[in-house]
Amino acid sequence: MEIEIIGLKGIPLIKKGDDLSQLIIQAAVLQGIQLSNEDILVIAETAVAKAEGHVIQLEHVEPGEKAKEIAKHTGKDAELVESIIQESNEIIKVGPDFIISETKHGFVCANAGIDESNVDEGLATPIPVNPDISAHEIREKLENNTGKSVAVIISDTQGRAFREGAIGTAIGISGMSPLWDRCGELDLYGRELKTTSIAVADELSSAASLMMGQASEGIPVVIIRGVNYFQKLRNESATIKPLIRPKQFDVFRE
Amino acid sequence: MEIEIIGLKGIPLIKKGDDLSQLIIQAAVLQGIQLSNEDILVIAETAVAKAEGHVIQLEHVEPGEKAKEIAKHTGKDAELVESIIQESNEIIKVGPDFIISETKHGFVCANAGIDESNVDEGLATPIPVNPDISAHEIREKLENNTGKSVAVIISDTQGRAFREGAIGTAIGISGMSPLWDRCGELDLYGRELKTTSIAVADELSSAASLMMGQASEGIPVVIIRGVNYFQKLRNESATIKPLIRPKQFDVFRE
Numbered sequence: 079m080e081i082e083i084i085g086l087k088g089i090p091l092i093k094k095g096d097d098l099s100q101l102i103i104q105a106a107v108l109q110g111i112q113l114s115n116e117d118i119l120v121i122a123e124t125a126v127a128k129a130e131g132h133v134i135q136l137e138h139v140e141p142g143e144k145a146k147e148i149a150k151h152t153g154k155d156a157e158l159v160e161s162i163i164q165e166s167n168e169i170i171k172v173g174p175d176f177i178i179s180e181t182k183h184g185f186v187c188a189n190a191g192i193d194e195s196n197v198d199e200g201l202a203t204p205i206p207v208n209p210d211i212s213a214h215e216i217r218e219k220l221e222n223n224t225g226k227s228v229a230v231i232i233s234d235t236q237g238r239a240f241r242e243g244a245i246g247t248a249i250g251i252s253g254m255s256p257l258w259d260r261c262g263e264l265d266l267y268g269r270e271l272k273t274t275s276i277a278v279a280d281e282l283s284s285a286a287s288l289m290m291g292q293a294s295e296g297i298p299v300v301i302i303r304g305v306n307y308f309q310k311l312r313n314e315s316a317t318i319k320p321l322i323r324p325k326q327f328d329v330f331r332e
Numbered sequence: 333m334e335i336e337i338i339g340l341k342g343i344p345l346i347k348k349g350d351d352l353s354q355l356i357i358q359a360a361v362l363q364g365i366q367l368s369n370e371d372i373l374v375i376a377e378t379a380v381a382k383a384e385g386h387v388i389q390l391e392h393v394e395p396g397e398k399a400k401e402i403a404k405h406t407g408k409d410a411e412l413v414e415s416i417i418q419e420s421n422e423i424i425k426v427g428p429d430f431i432i433s434e435t436k437h438g439f440v441c442a443n444a445g446i447d448e449s450n451v452d453e454g455l456a457t458p459i460p461v462n463p464d465i466s467a468h469e470i471r472e473k474l475e476n477n478t479g480k481s482v483a484v485i486i487s488d489t490q491g492r493a494f495r496e497g498a499i500g501t502a503i504g505i506s507g508m509s510p511l512w513d514r515c516g517e518l519d520l521y522g523r524e525l526k527t528t529s530i531a532v533a534d535e536l537s538s539a540a541s542l543m544m545g546q547a548s549e550g551i552p553v554v555i556i557r558g559v560n561y562f563q564k565l566r567n568e569s570a571t572i573k574p575l576i577r578p579k580q581f582d583v584f585r586e
Contacts (some may be wrong), residue, residue: 079339079363079545079551083558086482087333091520109333171583178583186494195519217559235530239493240440242577243511243531245538247495257497258545266345266550270355276489276545277497283537284499289335291512291530292560296520297333306338323496329425329432330493330584 081304084111085289085297092124092298094131101300102299113224116308117301119216120286123234123249124196125298126212127203134161134192134202148172158192158202163189165204170331181205184322185249186331187236188288192267196296205234209250212319229253229308233283239330246287250318254311256280257320278311279323335558338365339543339551340405346378346552348385348488353473356553367478370562371555373470374540377488377503378450379552380466381457388415388446388456412446412456419444419458435459438576439503440585441490450550459488463504464571471506483507483562487537492585500541502533504572508565510534511574531575532565 086105092098106113127133141149141156145163149156150222159177163169166179170186175329181190183205191205209232217230232238232250237243243331248256256279286300325331340359346352352375360367381387395403395410401419403410405426413431417423420433424440435444437459445459460466463486471484486504491497502510510533516524540554579585 079341079543079546081337081539081546083335083337083539085333173394176583195523196521198521199523236514238531239536240577240582241501241531241575243529243534243575245531245534260545267450267452269449269453275490275497276541277495277499278542278545280495280497280499280540281538284535285335285337285542286540288532288535288556288559289333289528291514291532292333292335302542321495321497323494328432328494329427 081302083285083289084301084303085292086111086112086299086301087297088124089298093129094128094133094230094261096129096130097219098125099216099223102220103223105299106301109111111301113220113226113228114303115226116228116305117226118229118231118254118282118305118308119220120231120233120246120300120302121216122290122298123209123232124193124203125192126206126209126232130206130212132204132206133197134204136161136200136202143326146187148177152177158189158194161202161204162190165192180325183209183249184319187234191234191236191249205249206232210252213250213252227253231279231282231286233286235287246280246283246285246290248283248321251279251316253314253316254279254308255313255316255320258307258311258319271310279318279321335556337543338555338557339546340553340555341551343379343552344384345517348382351473352379352383352385352557353470353477356474356524357477357542359553360555365555367482367555368478368557369481370559371480371557372485372508372536372559372562373474374485374487374500374537374554374556376544376552377445377459377463377486378447380456380463380486382451384460384466386458386460387451388458390415390456402431406431412443412448412478415446415456415458416444419446434579437463437503438573441488445488445490445503446562459503460486464506467504467506482506482576485533485536485540485579487540489541500534500537500539500544502537502572502575505533505570507565507568507570508533508539509570509574510572512561512565519561533572533575
């Protein structure tokens with residue numbers, strides 16, 4: 079009874095226009111791994127953003143008044159703050175060293191998910207425009223090329239309310255539902271389970287993050303193998319939406 | 333390059349006084365597994381609470397005025413609400429169907445972590461009194477019995493702000509730091525990493541939860557093997573505290 083978290087070594091630094099599905103298949107072959115049915119691939123969002131050319135050149139950003147004001151308050155560069163504003167629906171909290179917003183996708187996170195690591199100096203990678211579509215395109219190519227039925231998750235490393243430290247978090251998905259609704263199932267004693275749903279896509283992203291952190295050379299793609307409820311969660315038209323709590327139902331956004 | 337998540341089958345329903353370390357070693361032997369150095373064992377908190385006899389008999393709980401009032405507001409049993417109040421430092425938010433509090437340990441979570449699943453009718457399991465000590469006792473016995481150097485994490489399944497679905501979350505630890513501080517390390521391009529710390533214990537708990545959910549018969553103990561930064565995180569006196577953001581630094585608790 080085992081789940082394997084397999085890190086794909088040897089994926090080169092990603093450039094705009096790279097076909098991630100090809101790089102994944104090549105790296106797997108070099109490592110002697112064949113994709114199997116029910117494999118779940120977790121891909122770091124920075125790799126996706128770079129392949130899609132969705133990169134911000136900070137020196138080309140023109141900070142507005144609001145950005146300049148928040149920059150003064152937070153000690154962040156005004157260009158970065160302007161980018162955060164542009165990537166956000168709503169700035170939720172601003173403090174001495176942080177900006178928490180709701181991104182255009184609906185995610186509540188720090189800096190609108192804009193990342194200044196693992197990209198050239200002067201650049202920053204925002205969250206892909208539509209991570210579900212990114213995941214879908216990669217999955218389609220992987221499935222067409224290998225004939226295997228897989229799922230793809232795009233992951234980010236994000237902080238949380240109430241707890242220190244960031245964790246791997248899902249921001250896009252294709253091929254499986256991100257949420258496992260166990261409502262109505264019975265527990266060990268035959269009582270109906272009250273914890274209704276598990277955010278499996280986030281758990282998979284955190285599991286993948288354990289592997290992505292293994293090496294300084296960077297492991298942007300991880301294969302998770304052996305999740306025996308894959309078929310239960312199989313969903314050709316899944317999106318990440320079920321993981322986003324609507325604002326009106328979130329008591330910490332009143 | 334692989335991390336394994338191994339589910340221990342055949343652990344019986346836990347009763348008060350059970351020695352979890354013995355049950356773990358027996359189950360591992362039956363499965364043909366030997367504990368190895370650097371194994372990380374993740375144990376579901378319900379199993380620990382039951383072994384320690386830390387179980388609430390709801391019919392013996394006498395609800396106070398505050399509990400009765402919150403019970404009316406939330407539709408929860410007044411006895412359960414009284415138990416939540418007793419397990420909490422502070423009730424943070426109460427809504428039509430939820431109670432979010434800070435537990436005596438400092439965790440912000442729903443229902444003070446009190447669980448009514450996987451325990452006999454009329455009973456509920458709160459979070460162990462001191463999950464770090466629970467983890468430490470189990471680790472000490474495992475290490476003494478096997479001669480191997482391991483880490484132990486006690487995990488719970490908890491909801492989050494802003495996102496739907498619960499995930500495996502660490503509430504106690506022994507033998508390794510829960511937080512991996514990567515501040516100052518360099519990224520792929522030689523730039524200093526800005527994401528300073530990863531909540532590895534939470535990621536491990538989420539990874540274990542993927543396996544705990546595999547079977548309706550219940551897998552309360554999971555071995556995670558192959559985390560190659562184990563020695564970096566090795567810490568004989570680690571506690572879960574570094575994962576708890578102090579109230580005064582949490583912008584969502586103002």
